[in-house]
Amino acid sequence: xxxxxxxxxxxxxxxxxxxxxxxxxxxxxxxxxxxxxxxxxxxxxxxxxxxxxxxxxxxxxxxxxxxxxxxxxxxxxxxxxxxxxxxxxxxxxxxxxxxxxxxxxxxxxxxxxxxxxxxxxxxxxxxxxxxxxxxxxxxxxxxxxxxxxxxxxxxxxxxxxxxxxxxxxxxxxxxxxxxxxxxxxxxxxxxxxxxxxxxxxxxxxxxxxxxxxxxxxxxxxxxxxxxxxxxxxxxxxxxxx
Amino acid sequence: xxxxxxxxxxxxxxxxxxxxxxxxxxxxxxxxxxxxxxxxxxxxxxxxxxxxxxxxxxxxxxxxxxxxxxxxxxxxxxxxxxxxxxxxxxxxxxxxxxxxxxxxxxxxxxxxxxxxxxxxxxxxxxxxxxxxxxxxxxxxxxxxxxxxxxxxxxxxxxxxxxxxxxxxxxxxxxxxxxxxxxxxxxxxxxxxxxxxxxxxxxxxxxxxxxxxxxxxxxxxxxxxxxxxxxxxxxxxxxxxx
DNA sequence: CGACGCTTTGACACAACTCAACAACCGTGG
DNA sequence: CCACGGTTGTTGAGTTGTGTCAAAGCGTCG
Numbered sequence: 001x002x003x004x005x006x007x008x009x010x011x012x013x014x015x016x017x018x019x020x021x022x023x024x025x026x027x028x029x030x031x032x033x034x035x036x037x038x039x040x041x042x043x044x045x046x047x048x049x050x051x052x053x054x055x056x057x058x059x060x061x062x063x064x065x066x067x068x069x070x071x072x073x074x075x076x077x078x079x080x081x082x083x084x085x086x087x088x089x090x091x092x093x094x095x096x097x098x099x100x101x102x103x104x105x106x107x108x109x110x111x112x113x114x115x116x117x118x119x120x121x122x123x124x125x126x127x128x129x130x131x132x133x134x135x136x137x138x139x140x141x142x143x144x145x146x147x148x149x150x151x152x153x154x155x156x157x158x159x160x161x162x163x164x165x166x167x168x169x170x171x172x173x174x175x176x177x178x179x180x181x182x183x184x185x186x187x188x189x190x191x192x193x194x195x196x197x198x199x200x201x202x203x204x205x206x207x208x209x210x211x212x213x214x215x216x217x218x219x220x221x222x223x224x225x226x227x228x229x230x231x232x233x234x235x236x237x238x239x240x241x
Numbered sequence: 242x243x244x245x246x247x248x249x250x251x252x253x254x255x256x257x258x259x260x261x262x263x264x265x266x267x268x269x270x271x272x273x274x275x276x277x278x279x280x281x282x283x284x285x286x287x288x289x290x291x292x293x294x295x296x297x298x299x300x301x302x303x304x305x306x307x308x309x310x311x312x313x314x315x316x317x318x319x320x321x322x323x324x325x326x327x328x329x330x331x332x333x334x335x336x337x338x339x340x341x342x343x344x345x346x347x348x349x350x351x352x353x354x355x356x357x358x359x360x361x362x363x364x365x366x367x368x369x370x371x372x373x374x375x376x377x378x379x380x381x382x383x384x385x386x387x388x389x390x391x392x393x394x395x396x397x398x399x400x401x402x403x404x405x406x407x408x409x410x411x412x413x414x415x416x417x418x419x420x421x422x423x424x425x426x427x428x429x430x431x432x433x434x435x436x437x438x439x440x441x442x443x444x445x446x447x448x449x450x451x452x453x454x455x456x457x458x459x460x461x462x463x464x465x466x467x468x469x470x471x472x473x474x475x476x477x478x479x480x481x482x
Numbered sequence: 483c484g485a486c487g488c489t490t491t492g493a494c495a496c497a498a499c500t501c502a503a504c505a506a507c508c509g510t511g512g
Numbered sequence: 513c514c515a516c517g518g519t520t521g522t523t524g525a526g527t528t529g530t531g532t533c534a535a536a537g538c539g540t541c542g
Binding site for chain 2: 048068069070072073074088094096097137138140141143144145148149235236
């Protein structure tokens with residue numbers, strides 16, 4: 001495990017919403033007791049299939065995406081450790097998008113009934129999880145805003161700001177620096193740009209001394225300027241302010 | 242009411258997911274018993290505010306959107322009659338986007354406690370409503386795909402295909418023709434384009450005999466070609482196929 | 483009738499894409 | 513240890529889709 005703590009990263013994230021009792025924490029631990037290792041590149045959910053399983057991502061990076069008939073794809077989100085995936089595709093009969101691991105990863109499969117039991121036994125915990133999924137939705141909305149109305153450099157800046165905040169929340173970033181295994185092709189598919197243009201944008205960010213991406217490490221040099229450029233309002237990420 | 246039936250449009254939509262008992266239908270009717278008229282242009286929810294109320298849209302058109310610092314905006318979705326809005330902003334402390342009426346409209350405010358009671362008294366109805374919100378999420382995801390990876394004409398085609406299917410589901414479209422009060426500025430803000438370019442795209446669609454928009458009426462002339470152009474897979478809209 | 487909201491068109495600018503080539507880095511196996 | 517191939521990053525030149533600016537056409541309503 002990348003996180004050296006006893007407590008799960010999901011718990012760490014949820015308590016930013018509402019404090020949890022020891023009982024609730026124990027239940028949460030139990031939900032994640034079964035873990036499965038998956039290799040980088042492994043597709044866990046395929047669009048259109050009725051897998052109906054949800055996952056809690058324990059360690060590693062993943063992405064959810066949709067493929068298009070013309071061969072391109074759009075990445076919807078990058079679940080990281082502590083995130084739940086596919087909670088809602090348990091509801092819809094078929095998964096509405098695919099999901100795959102971007103690095104070697106560890107996941108906990110959760111089936112619907114187990115989740116429902118949790119909700120009725122520990123309503124407050126249920127509310128916290130619901131909050132987390134609402135937060136995920138809010139991120140998708142913000143992502144849509146980026147792709148629809150921000151320039152390439154703005155949306156790239158915005159993306160890394162959000163990522164930094166998410167990682168900081170679970171202790172996987174050191175303020176302005178963090179590991180990030182996303183290559184330029186993946187970034188391109190997420191931000192609705194070509195990989196080549198991502199490269200140019202990253203160069204601009206570097207030359208303007210705002211942010212550097214180097215061998216899997218992102219370093220933010222000027223947080224304020226970056227925020228200004230991105231028009232970033234992180235209120236949707238942590239509900240405590 | 243635009244819909245001449247006794248039953249609410251929300252009910253009409255939900256039964257495409259799961260059949261409802263008379264009791265459940267009655268409960269649904271009760272949820273929507275209080276109605277408020279709002280004028281076109283009225284803003285019902287403002288981003289960042291803690292209104293904490295949800296609405297069921299009974300009649301008319303609306304949009305949810307986010308404004309950007311630079312003065313532009315991105316429209317997230319177009320709720321129509323039978324849609325619920327802001328269910329999740331009841332959970333998050335603050336609304337993560339604004340919501341306003343695009344035409345004169347009728348809405349039913351629903352507060353959180355009332356909704357929760359419904360969920361516990363009629364779990365199946367709760368599941369149906371949850372399904373509807375999942376469907377809304379799936380639409381946002383598809384919207385993101387459009388803006389990120391489809392050309393202007395493809396995404397416009399896709400938009401009208403989806404709209405037609407939604408309206409047909411609640412009986413507000415006549416197969417390939419329906420009323421649509423969205424002007425080109427609004428379409429532009431939704432599709433991440435300029436109003437002027439929307440105009441050019443609509444002309445192309447007209448000249449290719451695919452679709453006509455004329456004085457608030459949309460007519461689809463060639464459904465198959467339009468679907469092919471859009472790469473439209475409507476599976477996320479009605480769960481019955 | 484004039485005013486207003488919305489649509490349409492043209493000319494031009496620019497952001498982002500494509501194609502093509504090359505450079506750096508990485509893990510692997512000899 | 514080095515040589516190798518594959519993956520990822522970098523750069524330039526030219527193209528194109530979409531944005532911007534400016535102006536005119538239309539319908540509707542007061």
